[in-house]
Amino acid sequence: QVQLVESGGGVVQPGRSLRLSCAASGFTFSSYAMHWVRQAPGKGLEWVAVISYDGNNKFHADSVKGRVTISRDSSKNTLYLQINSLRAEDTAVYYCARDRGRYLDWLFHFDYWGQGTLVTVSS
Amino acid sequence: EIVLTQSPGTLSLSPGERVTLSCRASQSVSSSYLAWYQQKPGQAPRLLIYGASSRATGIPDRFSGSGSGTDFTLTISRLEPEDFAVYYCQHYGSSPWTFGQGTKVEIK
DSSP states (O other): OOEEEEEOOEEEOTTOOEEEEEEEESSOGGGEEEEEEEEOTTSOEEEEEEEOTTSSOEEEOTTTTTTEEEEEETTTTEEEEEEOSOOGGGOEEEEEEEEEEETTBOOOOEEEEOOOEEEEEOO | OOOEEEEOSEEEEOTTOOEEEEEEEEEEEGGGOEEEEEEOTTSOOEEEEETTTEEOTTOOTTEEEEEEEEEEEEEESSOOGGGOEEEEEEEOSSSSOEEOOOEEEEEO
């Protein structure tokens, strides 16, 4: 079965960096685009970034552009999110999610989600 | 960017009741690229509906979606105890993907 397991969250000081990971299993990871979505405590869902199946295309939300980099390593079936210059407003649960589309037929909804990893930015 | 506005913010209902949730887009959503998700406390969202009206795998038929253009609706025909949750609509098909602010369905 499809499994997505995030890791790398924790308490981080403002201005520091963090790399989140999402380990995928149960499907052909290299065939699917993947997303990061975050949810601040008690708030709604906010899309953060997407990377195409081959890593050649990436889109980021304006709210994080310039501070966030999405990447993937298909040899390790792992998705990453590097967040630099962390701010208090980056405090959230970060979810990875699979795009329903495969290969170049992407930009769809999210059919599988991980359980999330909590990032708390605090001094 | 397509802004999605959900209404109402909260619904207080009893099991067995019919529920209608609204999602309005700031501009027309092409090809009905509109999805609905359910989220329970402490859990990840779960896909319910995609393409405005197609049920995801394993979703009971009491859940249905409709609409096109800028106005979309999620209907739960008869509320079950496990349906009390927050529901989000989502636009997809182009960047940025956007979500509505959510509608909470709570037990009356």
